[in-house]
Amino acid sequence: MTRVHAFDDDALGDRDAVGLVHAIQEGEVSIPEVIEAAIARTERLQPELNALSYVAYDRARAEARDPRGGFFAGVPTYLKDNVDVANMPTQQGCDAYRGRPVPRDGDFARMFLATGLVPIGKTQLSEFGFSPSAEHPRLGPVRSPWNPAHTAGASSAGTGALVAAGAVPLAHGNDGGGSIRIPAAVNGLVGLKPTRDRLAQDKLSRQMPIRIVSDGVLTRSVRDTAAFLREAEHVYRALQLPPIGDVTRPGRTRLRIAVHTSGIGRAAEPEVVDLTLKTAKLLEELGHEVEQVPHPAPATVPDDFLLYWAMLAMMIVRTGRRTLGPSFDRTRLDNLTLGLERHCRTRLHRLPGAISRLRRLPRISADFHRRYDVALTPTLALTTPRVGHLDPSNDYETVMERILDWVAFTPWQNATGDPAVSLPLATTASGLPQGMMFSAGAGRESTLLELAYELEEAAPWASIAG
Template sequence: MDRISAVADDALGEFDAVGLVEALRTGTVSPTEVIEAAIARTEAVNPALNGLAYEAYDRARTRSRRSHPYGGFLDGVPTFIKDNVAVAGMPTMEGTDAWEPRIAAEDGDFARAYLATGLVPLGKTLLSEFGFSASAEHPRLGPVRNPWHTEHTAGASSSGSAAFVAAGVVPIAHANDGGGSIRIPAACNGLVGLKPTRGRLPLDANMRQMPLHIVHNGVVTRSVRDTAAFYREMERVQRNPRLPAIGDVTGPSANRLRIAVCTRSIAREASPEVTELTHKTAAVLERLGHHVTAIENPVPERFMDDFLLYWSFLAFALVRGGRRTFGQSFQRSQLDNLTLGLERHAARRLHRLPAALARLARIRRVTSRLTASYDIVLTPTLADVTPRIGHLDPTADYQQIIDRLIDWVAFTPLQNATGEPAISLPLAESASGLPVGMMFSAAHGEDARLLELAFELEQAQPWPTLWT
């Protein structure tokens, strides 16, 4: 198995973000040493992983040499930002090369808050075109590869971020999720990936303009404490007063939970291997004293058709408004078959969109009944194990791509529509040695409960890294 690890005997060592903060504060390592180590690690593994969209090494070096702290708990910790949010001094290419790059004059709303935590960006990471696919396989730039086995996809759309964190390039990286794009690459790469409650973190203006806010910003990390610390710090920077505070979650809760387990998505039953692994996770929960009940999926089958129509409408808006949005250099002919196929799908069904949007807006009524009876719902993150590169080839026939996407990404879109939080944890491993994610969802605003349970499971069943 071709595994790629960047971990070396350098200033980053095997630190997670919280551990690195302590090392920086005690002077065990210096900010300059940390940034140079992260740059060296990026350069060492990017030829194999292909996760880098844009490098900003000089900017990171300049910042690391500043004599005074910038503030924020995560001050000095290297990171990457996914290439679909605005960062001053960097272009935003959305995983495509359909227009000429333009440098952003200022940070978008998300980057402004993200960087206020003290994180230092080394650049931007690759994603699938506009984030539409669950595998980043750019026709010209090539695929983003999984560091656990480079013949397999790193998932998507936050693929470059997840590949770099899993390989040990940086301990934490930005990801966002419009149909599973934090949780999918977290599952593929053996990481922690929390999609927060809608409104928990800021969105850039272009994402706020969507008729239904399905996109959620977040991060991927190797440890639960890094994810918890990130949300605590973001809350200090910019808290949404309409949501319950997450606060400083540092470990498990003593409360025993009512947990529902379901291995059938709206589209299909999970594969036999993934179903078995999910039941093994349920058994761990029972041993920990939680009350676990198997349930049938209560979500109507129509949901997937409605979500696909809305997803394809977003492609329709981007393709038809390409020159207005991205400038006169925009070329439709440079887009991949998935984007163009989604645009055609929407064009033929625009008359159905208002009703689909209305049903999507109401779907939380179904999950609210579920969360009234159960504190947590456990499902697999994905319906099958991580596929090889080429399974979701964006140059293939559209119908093949979309059928395979719906078949694999069958569990994650629900929480994008409801706005409820969900976290993928790397609690299982396939027969071939690849990570398999387990997904836990909770009621609106109950992000802290998910983190408490994540801490408990991490202690009960620690997950490996590539170098352990």
């Protein structure tokens, strides 16, 4: 297995984002040096990983000479190419229209960049984020740096690949069905999907009937994720949720932890079940109360969530020319997007009931989390597939069945709005990372971060650099 990474003895070194902040503040490295190192690393990685959508190197160099304030001042980053960033196009991983530079930052990018992060470009995703593997007939697949024969996972694939391979220490992802947690799981990263409405969201996400999408970051350390959420909270405070605050160490409270090895309609394969139960044993050794229980999801959830997901595709297909511009050509959409549109169009009569049932799920989850502080599942039900397994140019029925087999656990928290984090606690027999996912009740990110710190100390995860 050939790993691809760019860790080197340069200004970035092997530091995480918090470590880089300290190095900049202490004068060990300068911001221009850091930005040039990130650009050089990205250029080395791109031919093998295919993770970039758009580069903004000149902008980053200009900001390095006159950095904005914020805790992360001077730390290089990427944003996923489905959020608006001033003077950059938003292409959504799609060939069906020509994205043009937007005049201003969207609400999320404004909050994200107010922390001081310096964007050096945008990362590649699957078409409109619908597939859990970014594979394009023309653009090619985004590949895992752990083994380029395998997918880098989900619509935040480009972000996951670049952070894992060392181009930048922290970068943006968003998650409407697992797309922060899935690339974290397959790339050996920390990926926390925040509680619904925890962070600022762009207008399109806010207008959804059920706001299933949450924005966040992918990182290599728990403290980077915790620091980002702390700094984001300084910029944007979700008054309806308890504050996360500055979480810097493991918690002392022993937790009641439920374990599920079957997701919403599908079960994990034997190797993944075994890895999950080993994680459960570690939790018991740490003094937590662990119990294997059935998943609380009603049997209707898989079909309801798929229909809601398909509705989003139908809206894009039907309104593309109005919302994306006159260059939009639906004949250039991939088979997955078109198949989802068809799935919804032929089941429109079921959509009101599906939405109604999905809206009741937060109450079911809240009841479950009155009995259990945290739930443990594998992030994904199967080990990481090879590139081509989820190729959207295959027929819709084949691709969708494979997606449902793999992504059996993550959509639950998108439907309930609860926070969940994937941690790189397991490694498969083939040597690839296999994430373990922990979820908690709404607003309980601090519980997840405290547990993540504890597990990071107890079972430090493997480095791609060996």
